[in-house]
Amino acid sequence: MRTELNLIGKPVSRHDAWAKAKGDQLFSDDWSMPGMLFGKVLRSKYPAAVLKRIDTKKAEELPGVKAVLTAKDVPVNEDVTKFGQMRDVGGGFEGLYRVLASGRIRSKSEAIALVAAESPETAEEALKLIEVDYEVLEGVFDPREALKEGAYSVTGDGCGNVIMRTKICDGNIEEAFKKCDVIVENDYETTPNEHAYLETEGGMGWIDENGVITLRVGTQVLEHYRTIAKVLGLPHNKVRNIGVPVGGGFGGKEDITVEMYIALLVQKTGRPVKMVWSREESIESHSKRHPEYLHYKTGATKDGKILAQEVSIVMDGGSYTYLTPWVQMYSTFAAPGCYKIPNVSVKSVSAFTNNTFNSANRGFGAPQVNFASERQMDEIAARLNLDPVELRRRNVLHDGDRLPSGHVPRGHIALKELLDKVNKELNRSSKPDRLPDGRKVGRALALGHMVYGRLNFLHDSSRVSIRLELDGSVTLRAGVPDLGGGQASVLAQIVAEELGLEIEDVHPYIMDTHLTPLCGTTTATRQLYMSGNAALKAAVQMKEKILEKASALSGCPVNMLALKNRKVYSVIEPETISIPFVDVIKHLSNDGEVLENIAQFNAPFTEVPDLNDIKGELNPDITYTCHGVELAVDEQTGKIELLRVIAAADAGRVINRNSCEGQLEGGCVYHAWWPTMEDLKQENGITMANSFSTYLIPTAADVPDIESILIESGGGLGPYGAKGIGEPADNSIAPAVVNAIRDAIGVGFNKMTVTPEKILNAVLSFKNKE
Amino acid sequence: MSVHDITLTVNGRKVRLTVKSNELLLNVLRDRLLLTGAKYGCGIGECGACTVLHGRECVLSCFIPAVCADGWEITTAEGLSKDGKLSVVQQAYVDKAAIQCGFCTPGMVIASTALLYENPEPDEAEIKDYFRGNYCRCTGYAAMIEAVKVAAMRMKERGCDDEEL
Numbered sequence: 064m065r066t067e068l069n070l071i072g073k074p075v076s077r078h079d080a081w082a083k084a085k086g087d088q089l090f091s092d093d094w095s096m097p098g099m100l101f102g103k104v105l106r107s108k109y110p111a112a113v114l115k116r117i118d119t120k121k122a123e124e125l126p127g128v129k130a131v132l133t134a135k136d137v138p139v140n141e142d143v144t145k146f147g148q149m150r151d152v153g154g155g156f157e158g159l160y161r162v163l164a165s166g167r168i169r170s171k172s173e174a175i176a177l178v179a180a181e182s183p184e185t186a187e188e189a190l191k192l193i194e195v196d197y198e199v200l201e202g203v204f205d206p207r208e209a210l211k212e213g214a215y216s217v218t219g220d221g222c223g224n225v226i227m228r229t230k231i232c233d234g235n236i237e238e239a240f241k242k243c244d245v246i247v248e249n250d251y252e253t254t255p256n257e258h259a260y261l262e263t264e265g266g267m268g269w270i271d272e273n274g275v276i277t278l279r280v281g282t283q284v285l286e287h288y289r290t291i292a293k294v295l296g297l298p299h300n301k302v303r304n305i306g307v308p309v310g311g312g313f314g315g316k317e318d319i320t321v322e323m324y325i326a327l328l329v330q331k332t333g334r335p336v337k338m339v340w341s342r343e344e345s346i347e348s349h350s351k352r353h354p355e356y357l358h359y360k361t362g363a364t365k366d367g368k369i370l371a372q373e374v375s376i377v378m379d380g381g382s383y384t385y386l387t388p389w390v391q392m393y394s395t396f397a398a399p400g401c402y403k404i405p406n407v408s409v410k411s412v413s414a415f416t417n418n419t420f421n422s423a424n425r426g427f428g429a430p431q432v433n434f435a436s437e438r439q440m441d442e443i444a445a446r447l448n449l450d451p452v453e454l455r456r457r458n459v460l461h462d463g464d465r466l467p468s469g470h471v472p473r474g475h476i477a478l479k480e481l482l483d484k485v486n487k488e489l490n491r492s493s494k495p496d497r498l499p500d501g502r503k504v505g506r507a508l509a510l511g512h513m514v515y516g517r518l519n520f521l522h523d524s525s526r527v528s529i530r531l532e533l534d535g536s537v538t539l540r541a542g543v544p545d546l547g548g549g550q551a552s553v554l555a556q557i558v559a560e561e562l563g564l565e566i567e568d569v570h571p572y573i574m575d576t577h578l579t580p581l582c583g584t585t586t587a588t589r590q591l592y593m594s595g596n597a598a599l600k601a602a603v604q605m606k607e608k609i610l611e612k613a614s615a616l617s618g619c620p621v622n623m624l625a626l627k628n629r630k631v632y633s634v635i636e637p638e639t640i641s642i643p644f645v646d647v648i649k650h651l652s653n654d655g656e657v658l659e660n661i662a663q664f665n666a667p668f669t670e671v672p673d674l675n676d677i678k679g680e681l682n683p684d685i686t687y688t689c690h691g692v693e694l695a696v697d698e699q700t701g702k703i704e705l706l707r708v709i710a711a712a713d714a715g716r717v718i719n720r721n722s723c724e725g726q727l728e729g730g731c732v733y734h735a736w737w738p739t740m741e742d743l744k745q746e747n748g749i750t751m752a753n754s755f756s757t758y759l760i761p762t763a764a765d766v767p768d769i770e771s772i773l774i775e776s777g778g779g780l781g782p783y784g785a786k787g788i789g790e791p792a793d794n795s796i797a798p799a800v801v802n803a804i805r806d807a808i809g810v811g812f813n814k815m816t817v818t819p820e821k822i823l824n825a826v827l828s829f830k831n832k833e
Numbered sequence: 834m835s836v837h838d839i840t841l842t843v844n845g846r847k848v849r850l851t852v853k854s855n856e857l858l859l860n861v862l863r864d865r866l867l868l869t870g871a872k873y874g875c876g877i878g879e880c881g882a883c884t885v886l887h888g889r890e891c892v893l894s895c896f897i898p899a900v901c902a903d904g905w906e907i908t909t910a911e912g913l914s915k916d917g918k919l920s921v922v923q924q925a926y927v928d929k930a931a932i933q934c935g936f937c938t939p940g941m942v943i944a945s946t947a948l949l950y951e952n953p954e955p956d957e958a959e960i961k962d963y964f965r966g967n968y969c970r971c972t973g974y975a976a977m978i979e980a981v982k983v984a985a986m987r988m989k990e991r992g993c994d995d996e997e998l
């Protein structure tokens with residue numbers, strides 16, 4: 064019988080918090096082994112070139128060098144990209160994955176050779192001794208250029224640089240524009256931001272006594288072991304990754320990083336090998352958020368009803384396909400924004416360039432279009448001389464509304480509540496429009512919607528196992544990469560809730576490809592939804608068994624029994640019928656019952672849509688957010704200061720309040736300085752800002768008060784009605800910041816990065832105009 | 834390359850080492866003393882993941898040649914807890930959920946401890962200012978600032994002197 068929830072929704076300390084506080088938690092770089100070698104990567108000097116010749120002889124002869132590998136040494140150097148999915152999706156979704164460079168080099172970060180040596184210094188020295196001859200080519204660095212007739216061919220196949228084209232249409236856009244009183248058209252540009260996790264990519268590997276290539280590498284996708292096995296020419300059961308807690312991922316550790324190189328060097332040398340990337344190597348080599356060039360044309364009636372929106376998106380995929388087509392699906396889907404618009408056309412195209420490849424970054428294509436669509440709303444409001452909040456209120460999506468693809472979201476749409484709550488909170492401020500020090504104050508908000516759970520056509524699934532121990536404790540096994548969002552701990556919390564235990568009674572053993580059930584990727588804001596449901600299912604099934612046994616022991620019917628406080632008790636006579644949890648387990652064990660249960664949760668399955676006319680449901684559900692910002696602009700220097708941030712989301716149901724608020728706060732800080740400060744300064748394929756002294760991220764001193772508002776509509780598809788929160792948490796803050804700048808100085812910025820110089824120039828020209 | 838004999842007191846334990854002149858304090862702590870709490874985050878003193886205490890001040894161990902630390906008393910995050918029990922600051926980090934991925938945490942708890950040595954009752958602005966050198970990409974800092982306030986309050990309530998931090 065269901066009783067009141069004991070643990071769900073509470074602020075619970077995670078099982079790993081104590082070890083992390085003490086500095087005892089071991090990360091990728093914290094492991095070592097006797098006889099360990101150190102691996103290093105030689106990367107291309109040029110973003111566009113042909114590799115003419117590699118001579119590794121001198122490097123191999125350097126004392127202490129144990130292996131130098133180039134493309135010819137890799138058993139299977141080329142494969143198609145896979146991201147842990149268990150289903151072949153084919154089509155335009157799986158691009159070339161090349162381990163080491165051969166032929167045409169597509170970016171400056173491309174790996175050419177691997178070295179393993181007795182010390183990091185020797186490995187570094189050996190890299191310098193590898194002779195590489197390049198034929199330098201012109202390259203192309205802007206996707207709009209790459210799409211032109213006769214543009215430089217990034218792949219060299221002469222088939223153009225298009226990665227994918229796709230389209231969503233609804234209604235009749237041309238006819239609708241004719242009926243509009245105003246039409247607002249703008250171009251927007253977003254920049255490729257850096258994940259900047261504090262832990263750079265690293266890990267180690269060795270061959271175990273039975274010939275299994277064993278890795279200890281932090282990753283968001285344990286299932287890459289299958290690709291590693293294929294590249295090494297081994298069966299899947301001979302490559303194992305014992306993952307380690309990840310020191311931040313945010314999408315940047317979703318693609319294969321060090322694990323492939325380590326595995327190859329281990330296979331070649333037979334020795335343990337460690338590889339850790341420097342900060343510079345990390346920033347230059349791993350993926351970035353796709354820069355997007357967006358054109359928005361929106362038509363509305365004079366009373367503020369939006370009738371038509373036409374969007375075109377050009378995405379920079381960078382050097383290789385990786386996750387570009389998937390990210391593009393998210394961008395295309397989210398482009399119309401949070402509004403009910405009867406006539407919509409979204410066309411998107413992604414292109415190869417010679418920039419570092421672009422792939423997953425928290426938000427996965429949604430923040431770019433959300434920036435543009437929410438900026439566009441404030442521009443339309445200005446044209447109509449209408450309050451931007453009122454314009455949103457008149458057009459926002461409600462329950463039962465269909466999206467342009469025809470999909471009617473399954474869960475509750477809380478956009479209106481979020482809008483009103485944040486607006487109320489924002490206006491509670493009594494700050495004047497000009498501060499005593501002369502700075503101008505701006506206030507604005509933005510809405511956001513982002514899906515959680517992977518694309519339906521990937522046929523996603525997750526598995527979790529629980530085992531009852533004879534002392535009444537529970538062992539939970541789950542191949543869930545924990546990135547710091549509390550992905551593992553929340554599973555223990557769910558199992559403890561269902562079995563009437565305390566959270567410390569359930570210990571999670573996680574992240575081992577061959578000893579824990581595979582949970583799928585920690586991406587797509589899917590772990591609470593997918594593995595949370597799997598854990599819930601496993602626990603509920605086990606609970607039934609426990610209650611049946613307790614019923615047999617007590618004579619009390621199953622439906623009158625409940626689990627709480629480490630006891631099974633009768634809800635009618637709790638004083639007289641009450642059996643300790645541990646006693647029931649002992650009886651189950653004595654009777655030879657299976658004390659272990661693995662359960663699988665499957666997401667809704669659909670087929671790959673027609674990319675020329677996307678219809679139907681792409682992802683299972685959506686998380687809605689709203690961010691409000693109050694900031695001050697110094698008109699003398701162009702400098703902005705955030706004064707207040709209000710971060711609001713419908714979490715469906717909060718499971719661990721600490722973790723949920725942590726995501727809301729961390730998510731909004733992650734993106735609050737994306738439009739104004741975080742700038743990689745990429746110039747012709749070279750990342751100029753490749754350190755923390757040149758790529759600036761916010762410090763505590765930048766961060767204002769953050770007020771979190773969590774709505775719990777109960778309308779999510781996760782356990783207990785939860786929705787995913789990790790990525791949506793960063794989705795609507797960037798447009799809110801830029802809209803607030805507009806509110807302060809009367810100038811709207813559509814292209815990132817909005818630097819103090821640009822603000823100052825805008826202020827000056829605005830004043831001149833006046 | 835020249836080598837030097839140095840003496841360090843690390844987490845209350847005296848150690849004698851021979852170090853190369855280019856060997857960094859961070860690498861000595863991690864690779865030779867197996868204290869992996871202090872982390873490599875950037876190698877150029879920008880992120881604070883390598884922060885350790887030198888006496889009562891925090892220093893960036895990725896930035897200091899070990900030979901320059903001769904004679905120093907160093908405390909790493911591992912040295913803050915006593916007999917397995919968390920320090921006041923560490924406990925406040927757990928209680929206020931100021932820990933997500935945990936990679937910056939060792940440096941953060943050290944910086945927080947140094948702040949409370951220097952200023953037992955810091956206000957919010959002082960905490961934020963002190964944290965300028967320590968990056969965190971997960972939490973958004975709010976919970977960490979809260980944790981320092983809670984630690985300071987608990988110290989005051991218990992009438993603890995800062996030896997007990």
